[in-house]
Amino acid sequence: MEVVASIISGAVVETTRLLCGSIYSTIKNIVKGPLPLHVLEKEMKFLMALRDDATKEMALDKREGKVIKAQAILWVGEVEDLHRKVNDQIQEAKSSRCFLSCSTKRYRMSRKVAKQLKEVKRLLEVGSSLASSVALSHPEFKAVEHIPGSSIQDQTTSISEDLAKTMTLVSDDKYGIIGIWGMGGVGKTYLVRNLNNELQNNSNLRFSCVLWVTVSKNLDIKMVQMRIASRLHLNLEESSGADGMAIQLYQRLKEESFLLILDDVWEKIDLDKLGVPRPEEHRGSKIILTCRSLDVCRDMVTDVEVKMMVLRDEDAWQLFSRYARDVVTSEHIRPLAEAICRECHGLPLAIVTMGAAMRGKTKPELWNHALNQLRRSVPYAAGIEEKLYKPLKWSYDSLEGRYLKNCFLYCSLFPEDFSINISELVWCWLVEGLIDERENYEDFFSRGIALIENLKDSCLLEDGSGEGTVKMHDVVRDVSIWIASTCSEDGSEFLVRSGNGLKEISTAELSNSLKRVSFMNNDLERLPDDSVIQCSEASTLLLQGNRRLDRVPARFLEGFGALRLLNISGTRIKSFPDSLLQLDNIRALLLSNCQDLEELPPLERLSRLQVLDLSLTGIRELPRGLEQLNNLRHLNLGKTRRLKVVQAGVISKLSSLEVLDLSNSCYIWKVKGAVQEKQACFEELQCLERLQVLSIRLILCYSPQDTIISWINRLKAFEVDIEWGYSHLVFQEYRRSKYINCSSLYSQYLQVPSLSPLSGAQRCVIMEGTYLSRGQVGCWLSKASYLCLSSCRGLNKMLQDLIINSVGSFLYLKKLVICDSDCSFQTGGRAAEYDLLPNLEELCLILMTCIESISELANHLGLRFQRLKTIDVISCGEMKYLLSLGNSICTIPNLEVIWVHNCSNLEELFNYLPLQNMTNLDPITPNLRKLELNDLPNLRSLCSDEKAWPGIDQVEVINCNLLRH
Ligand SMILES: *[C@@H]1O[C@H](CO)[C@@H](O)[C@H](O)[C@H]1NC(C)=O
Ligand SMILES: *[C@@H]1O[C@H](CO)[C@@H](O)[C@H](O)[C@H]1NC(C)=O
Ligand SMILES: *[C@@H]1O[C@H](CO)[C@@H](O)[C@H](O)[C@H]1NC(C)=O
Ligand SMILES: *[C@@H]1O[C@H](CO)[C@@H](O)[C@H](O)[C@H]1NC(C)=O
Numbered sequence: 001m002e003v004v005a006s007i008i009s010g011a012v013v014e015t016t017r018l019l020c021g022s023i024y025s026t027i028k029n030i031v032k033g034p035l036p037l038h039v040l041e042k043e044m045k046f047l048m049a050l051r052d053d054a055t056k057e058m059a060l061d062k063r064e065g066k067v068i069k070a071q072a073i074l075w076v077g078e079v080e081d082l083h084r085k086v087n088d089q090i091q092e093a094k095s096s097r098c099f100l101s102c103s104t105k106r107y108r109m110s111r112k113v114a115k116q117l118k119e120v121k122r123l124l125e126v127g128s129s130l131a132s133s134v135a136l137s138h139p140e141f142k143a144v145e146h147i148p149g150s151s152i153q154d155q156t157t158s159i160s161e162d163l164a165k166t167m168t169l170v171s172d173d174k175y176g177i178i179g180i181w182g183m184g185g186v187g188k189t190y191l192v193r194n195l196n197n198e199l200q201n202n203s204n205l206r207f208s209c210v211l212w213v214t215v216s217k218n219l220d221i222k223m224v225q226m227r228i229a230s231r232l233h234l235n236l237e238e239s240s241g242a243d244g245m246a247i248q249l250y251q252r253l254k255e256e257s258f259l260l261i262l263d264d265v266w267e268k269i270d271l272d273k274l275g276v277p278r279p280e281e282h283r284g285s286k287i288i289l290t291c292r293s294l295d296v297c298r299d300m301v302t303d304v305e306v307k308m309m310v311l312r313d314e315d316a317w318q319l320f321s322r323y324a325r326d327v328v329t330s331e332h333i334r335p336l337a338e339a340i341c342r343e344c345h346g347l348p349l350a351i352v353t354m355g356a357a358m359r360g361k362t363k364p365e366l367w368n369h370a371l372n373q374l375r376r377s378v379p380y381a382a383g384i385e386e387k388l389y390k391p392l393k394w395s396y397d398s399l400e401g402r403y404l405k406n407c408f409l410y411c412s413l414f415p416e417d418f419s420i421n422i423s424e425l426v427w428c429w430l431v432e433g434l435i436d437e438r439e440n441y442e443d444f445f446s447r448g449i450a451l452i453e454n455l456k457d458s459c460l461l462e463d464g465s466g467e468g469t470v471k472m473h474d475v476v477r478d479v480s481i482w483i484a485s486t487c488s489e490d491g492s493e494f495l496v497r498s499g500n501g502l503k504e505i506s507t508a509e510l511s512n513s514l515k516r517v518s519f520m521n522n523d524l525e526r527l528p529d530d531s532v533i534q535c536s537e538a539s540t541l542l543l544q545g546n547r548r549l550d551r552v553p554a555r556f557l558e559g560f561g562a563l564r565l566l567n568i569s570g571t572r573i574k575s576f577p578d579s580l581l582q583l584d585n586i587r588a589l590l591l592s593n594c595q596d597l598e599e600l601p602p603l604e605r606l607s608r609l610q611v612l613d614l615s616l617t618g619i620r621e622l623p624r625g626l627e628q629l630n631n632l633r634h635l636n637l638g639k640t641r642r643l644k645v646v647q648a649g650v651i652s653k654l655s656s657l658e659v660l661d662l663s664n665s666c667y668i669w670k671v672k673g674a675v676q677e678k679q680a681c682f683e684e685l686q687c688l689e690r691l692q693v694l695s696i697r698l699i700l701c702y703s704p705q706d707t708i709i710s711w712i713n714r715l716k717a718f719e720v721d722i723e724w725g726y727s728h729l730v731f732q733e734y735r736r737s738k739y740i741n742c743s744s745l746y747s748q749y750l751q752v753p754s755l756s757p758l759s760g761a762q763r764c765v766i767m768e769g770t771y772l773s774r775g776q777v778g779c780w781l782s783k784a785s786y787l788c789l790s791s792c793r794g795l796n797k798m799l800q801d802l803i804i805n806s807v808g809s810f811l812y813l814k815k816l817v818i819c820d821s822d823c824s825f826q827t828g829g830r831a832a833e834y835d836l837l838p839n840l841e842e843l844c845l846i847l848m849t850c851i852e853s854i855s856e857l858a859n860h861l862g863l864r865f866q867r868l869k870t871i872d873v874i875s876c877g878e879m880k881y882l883l884s885l886g887n888s889i890c891t892i893p894n895l896e897v898i899w900v901h902n903c904s905n906l907e908e909l910f911n912y913l914p915l916q917n918m919t920n921l922d923p924i925t926p927n928l929r930k931l932e933l934n935d936l937p938n939l940r941s942l943c944s945d946e947k948a949w950p951g952i953d954q955v956e957v958i959n960c961n962l963l964r965h
Contacts, residue, residue, distance in 0.1 A: 037093055040113055043120045044086045050127060051079045059902075073935070073959040075126055080937065081961065082119050089116060141233060144200040144210040147193045148465050156315040156348070159187055162308055163194055170195070170259070170286060171206065175304045176279025179297030180290045182308030184475040185349030185388045188290040191308065192261050195288075199259070206284070207259040214263045216416045216474070218500050221274055225249055228260070228276075246275030253277050257284035264417070264474065265291045268299035310346030317341055319348060323355025323459070327362055336367035343374045343391065349459075349475060350391035356459040357395040370394065392479040395458055403434050407451050408460055410434070411472050412480035413518035413542055415499025419464030419471050422452060427611055427634065431565050431587035432539060437610070441633070441658040441692050442716060484516075492516065498542065504528075510535045510559070520567070521545035527552060533559030544569040544590070554579040564588065569613070572596050581605045592616055592636065604628040614640065615661065621645040627653040634659040638695065643667050645679065652684040660688070663695035663719055670699045671708070686711055695719040705776055713783040719764040762786065763812065772798035781810040788817040795823040799860055803832045813837050820847040832862035840865070844872040852880045855889075864889055870897045879903045885924060886913030895925045902935040910943040936960040 055076055058068050089112055169175050180188050199210055213227045225245050229236045234252050236245045254277055262269065271278055271287075279285050289300060297305050311319065320341040321328045328337040340358065344350035358370060374390050399405050407429055414420050426448030429435050435444045435451075452470060455461040460480075464471040472480065484494035492515030497505075502522040510517070512534050524546040535541075538560055543549065544567045552568065554577035560566075563583050567590040574596045581601055588611035591597060597617045603609065604625030612629070615638040622643075626632075627650045635654065637643060638661040646667050651660070662669075672681040682698065685691070694715055700708070700722060712718055764786040767777075772794040778801070781787065789795065795818070816837065840863065843854070851857065854873070858865070873879060882900070883889065900906065910924055924943060932955075933939065939960045957963060 036113065036117075037090055040086060040117055040120070041090060043117065044083060047079055047120055047123060048083060050124075051076055051083075054127075070958070075123065077937075077959060077961045078126075079123055082116065082123065086116050089113065141209075143205060143208060144196065144202075145212065145231070146200055147196050147212055148463060149193065149197070156311055156319050158309065158311050158315050159191060159194075159348075162187075162191055162306065163198075166191065166195055166288070166306055167198070169304055169306070170288070173283075175286070177287045177289070177300060177302045179294075179300065179302035179305040180288065180308060181292065181294055181297055181305060183310075183347070183387075184292055184478075185347045185473070186308045186310060187348045188308055189263055190348070192263055192288060192290055196261060206257070207286075208256045210259045210261065212261045212263070214417045215265045215269070216499075217264075217266050219265075219267055219269065220501050221269070224262075224269070224274060228253075232256070242273070246273060249275030250277060253285075254282060259285070260287045262287065262289040265289045265296055265300070267296065311348060311351070312346070313342075316344065316346045316351055320344070320351045320355045323352050324358045325360060327358075327360060330362070332364040333362075333367050336364060336371055340367065340371050340374060343371070345387040347388055347391075349473060350388050353395040353459040353476070354391040356457060357398045359457075370398070373397070388475055389479060389482075392476060393483065395460060396479070396483060399455075399458065399460075404451060404454060406432075407434050408455055409480055409484040409494065410516070410540075411455075411461065411470070412477050412484055413494065413496055413498060413516055413520070413540065414472075415521050416474050416477060417471065418499065418521075419466055419469035422449070422468050422470060425452075425470070427588065428540070428565060431610055433564075440690070492537075494518075497522065507532055512536050514538050516540040518542040519546070523547075524549050527556045529553030529555050531555050531558070535560050537562055539564040539585075541565070542567050543571070546571050549573065550596070552576055552580075558582065561585075566590065569593050575599055576601055584608065587611065589613070594618075598642075599623075607631065610634065610656075612636070616640070618642055622647060622650055626650055629654065631656050633657060633690075636661045637665055637667075638663045640665045640667070648675075648678050648680050648684070651680055652687040654688065656690060657688050658690050659693040660685070660691060661693075661695045662697070663721070665697065668697045668699050668723065674699070682708065692716040693718065697721045697723065699723050706779060709776070709779040713763075713779075715763075717762050719762070719766070721766045721768065722770065723768050764788075766790065767792055778802050778805055781813060783812055784810075785812045786815045786817075787813060788819070789821050790817070790819040792821040795821050796829070799823075800829050802836070803830050803860065806832070806836060809834065809836050809838050811839055814839055815842040815844075816840060817844040817846070818848060819845075823848070823850055829860070831860050834862050835864045835866075836861040837863055839867050841867055842870040842872075843868060844870075844874075845876055846872075846874045847876070848879075849875075849877045851876065852878055853884060854882055855884045858883070858889065862888075865892045866894070868892055868895055870899075871895065872899045873903060874899075874901045876903050877905060879906050881906065881908045881911045883909075884911050884913050890924075891922045892925050894927055896927055897930045897932075898925075898928065899932045900934070900936060901932075904935075904937055906936045906939050908939070908941050908943065930955075932956045933960050933963070934958045937962065939963050 054072065058072060058076070089109075093109060166178065166180065169178050180191065182188055196210060196212055199205060199207075209232070211228055211231050213224050215224060221242065222245070225236060229245075229249060229252075232252055234249070236248055238245065240248065253275070260276060276287070277285065279287055289296070289302070291297060294305065294307075310316075317338065320337070324337060327333055337358070340354060341351060344354050358367065361367065374394055396405065396408065399408060410429065410432070411420060411425070423445075426435070426445055429448060429451070430437055430444055435447050437444070439447065452461065456463075456470070460476055461470045461472060463469070481494065481496050484492075484496070486493075493513050495509060495514050495517045497509075498518045499521040502519065503525060505519060505524065505528055507528045507530055510533055514535055515537055517535065517538050517540065520542040521544070524543070525548045527543075527549070533556060536559070539562060541560055541563055547570065549568075549571040550573055552573055557577060557579040561582065563586050565588040566583070566586060567588075569590050569592040571594055573591075573594050575598075578601050581603075584605060585608060586606055587608055589606070589609060590611070590613040592613045593616040595616060595618050597614075598619055600614075600619075600623040602625035603612075603623050607629065608631055609629050610631055611634040612626075612632060613634075613636040614623075615636045617640060619637075619640055620642050622637075622645075630653070632654050633656050635657060636659075640662075641664075643666050651657075669680070669682045669685070672683050675681045685694070685696075692715055694712070695718065698720055712720060763784045765780045765784045766788040768790045770789075770792045772789065772792050777787075777789075777798050781802070845851070845854070854871070857863070871882065873882065882898075883892075885891075898909070900909070931942075934956070935958065937959070940962050942963075
């Protein structure tokens with residue numbers, strides 16, 4: 001970006017130097033002398049040249065995912081406006097030359113020219129002040145980020161009151177630091193989360209950004225700094241040390257009027273050490289913190305404190321009955337239910353879990369029993385509020401079956417406030433024997449999901465921060481750890497030291513009574529290398545996320561003879577000692593993201609191994625002995641960028657393999673005959689009879705594809721990235737010449753939905769640099785749920801073939817992406833008689849520079865868009881309007897989101913075909929929620945029909961200068 005900066009500033013200095021004299025003298029003299037149109041013309045050219053350079057640079061920046069400064073966009077817009085005016089002016093002057101003798105008219109014109117010259121000068125100056133860069137160096141910034149909600153749904157009156165009170169404090173300038181305190185489970189996080197999310201909808205937000213950080217028990221200043229920095233898209237220089245980082249952060253935060261929400265604070269945080277300006281010195285900013293004790297508020301010198309009280313009786317009862325449902329109204333149960341509710345002492349967390357545990361129980365005896373159990377004294381658990389402990393322990397006890405209980409306890413191995421990936425969790429449960437391992441992939445997965453739903457219904461787990469994740473409330477986790485380390489059903493003990501910032505493991509803690517051990521996400525530098533280690537019963541050992549760990553000592557592993565699962569992902573280990581081979585019980589060896597790992601010892605002795613995760617490692621070939629692992633069910637070699645060799649005859653021997661992931665690996669599969677000698681060919685995969693999920697890159701050249709396609713179509717889920725053998729080079733060249741690589745530029749739009757049965761069977765086909773010759777696409781389409789055509793040729797012909805040959809609609813396709821592919825749909829040809837893609841939900845067109853409207857595609861394929869939810873159109877330079885409405889499409893009933901970016905010729909979003917009856921039309925997009933329009937310099941109107949979008953609640957319009965309303 002410096003380049004543009006210097007272009008602009010250099011040019012400005014140059015021009016201002018040149019013009020300072022001349023412009024001003026010209027301006028002064030205009031009124032008398034001849035009209036200096038030529039000067040104006042020349043200067044305008046100069047400004048336009050500057051604009052051209054800047055827009056080019058902006059386009060490049062944009063491709064790199066940077067967000068262009070609004071100022072820069074505005075500047076370009078103004079330059080263009082001025083250009084138009086100047087042109088008109090010049091035209092007018094030229095055409096009316098003969099009238100120039102008329103002095104009033106001439107005078108008026110002179111004034112105009114003088115004004116415009118001034119404007120040129122101003123824009124040159126603005127250009128120079130923009131000089132530092134036209135782009136912000138980071139992707140989209142949101143003032144408030146949505147924090148996903150908990151399982152408590154509607155608010156009770158008490159919490160709403162607390163929320164209203166806190167809101168008032170937030171908008172009162174008197175208070176800089178606001179402390180919210182109260183016991184665990186009383187709803188503090190819930191309160192501030194709702195506050196945060198409500199600010200999101202606040203149209204006159206007084207803060208430039210709202211920052212959320214969950215601090216948790218083990219204060220990690222660096223983590224807090226990193227979190228704030230990443231939220232602000234600030235790159236902290238770790239090399240500058242803690243102080244340096246604090247200074248950097250401080251300077252950045254000084255530019256903002258921020259609201260910092262620190263959730264779950266346990267001890268004093270030194271704001272200076274953190275690098276957060278104190279609100280009393282930095283007006284307009286505020287801090288809210290939540291903590292369990294008033295002492296923390298005192299230590300942090302809060303200006304005002306809100307004590308969160310337990311729920312009032314009527315609120316408590318209302319919440320309890322919401323979770324326990326209608327049974328509580330029965331006359332035999334109601335008194336017992338009320339008594340149980342009272343045992344929860346007004347704590348929402350206790351009420352909710354207790355209510356959920358009693359849900360649907362219709363026998364009064366059960367209620368009576370629960371009440372007695374609750375009232376019976378229980379051992380005191382350190383660190384857990386006793387009031388909470390009883391109901392939570394009761395909920396745990398009432399989980400049905402040992403498996404469910406153990407699955408629940410297993411979740412406490414993960415750090416506090418950690419979102420656990422459901423798909424990974426289920427694999428852990430499987431190899432731990434908590435799910436029947438005889439079931440096949442699909443079945444055990446559904447079982448896993450059912451168990452998770454069961455735990456969520458019991459309010460013992462909640463949704464995590466990303467889709468497909470779950471987490472535990474910190475108090476629930478405390479109880480769970482307490483149970484797991486003292487009184488779990490099968491006498492197994494846990495040692496949970498995850499996310500504690502530990503630098504080393506104390507051997508004294510490791511003992512033979514331990515069943516599961518977690519040291520994940522610490523700062524361990526080395527592991528004890530000691531024959532004293534005796535953990536001979538432990539089945540799970542979690543060591544992942546210790547970024548500095550670079551060695552696994554031989555004697556350390558020897559102490560863990562019974563391991564079933566070892567996760568050491570995300571460390572710097574380079575190799576394994578041979579003692580790994582003594583772990584003959586091991587079922588899951590997880591080494592993802594160990595980028596320095598290039599080699600493993602021969603694995604043949606680990607014959608029970610079911611899961612081997614080598615994704616993102618540095619391996620160059622498959623580990624020796626792999627072919628003998630005939631229990632292996634899941635082999636993950638995704639993103640192995642150095643894996644060049646897959647020896648023939650290895651993969652085909654893995655007869656139990658159900659999931660094989662080689663997505664984005666360096667290894668590209670080819671058919672027999674096309675592969676190099678001794679390398680595995682595609683036909684080997686076809687030997688894997690139990691395979692259900694497959695991700696590969698594949699080159700198909702001159703090979704009969706029908707059998708390949710129909711074999712792949714039989715799988716439950718797949719992601720196949722097809723590159724074309726023979727045209728490969730041609731297209732490489734083509735792409736290079738166009739300086740385009742769709743998949744890297746537009747990765748966010750091309751995102752392949754993740755391959756897991758969680759989201760239904762995903763069948764993704766990506767074709768890159770391909771001649772779309774006859775037939776193929778139709779075969780893929782018969783099963784694919786996602787199709788991406790990137791830099792392909794022959795689209796027209798392909799569509800024609802599809803229309804002529806298709807015998808029915810393609811029912812599975814939900815997402816279609818077409819990127820940088822040639823086509824012109826206007827040339828007539830046959831159109832489909834029915835909707836070929838009736839279930840399409842997302843349509844994305846990128847760099848399709850030859851189509852004028854989506855209607856061209858829609859008409860060809862007979863599309864009606866009845867299920868369409870999202871339209872994305874990016875950089876389609878010739879597009880004039882999105883869609884014409886008429887006979888076949890009058891409304892898009894389910895459309896929720898429209899995104900249109902950088903289409904220089906777009907004039908209107910929706911237009912009506914001529915001769916259409918425009919009275920009494922239904923809204924075009926009755927369910928549109930979000931409309932984002934960006935860089936559409938010719939967009940004049942959205943649609944002539946004003947009723948088009950009744951329900952819209954988010955509109956973002958950037959750089960669409962002609963748009964009126
Ligand atoms: C904010 O707006 C969104 C979208 O309309 C809505 O779903 C959400 O409930 C609102 N949140 C609050 C706290 O009002
Ligand atoms: C192993 O740890 C890594 C890093 O935290 C994680 O991404 C992965 O999901 C874990 N694997 C399993 C099966 O739990
Ligand atoms: C969970 O893990 C699976 C397998 O590693 C991955 O494909 C998926 O994207 C992950 N999901 C989330 C939400 O991170
Ligand atoms: C247009 O619609 C109106 C009202 O529905 C109807 O009376 C009129 O005949 C229609 N005109 C045409 C040309 O279809």
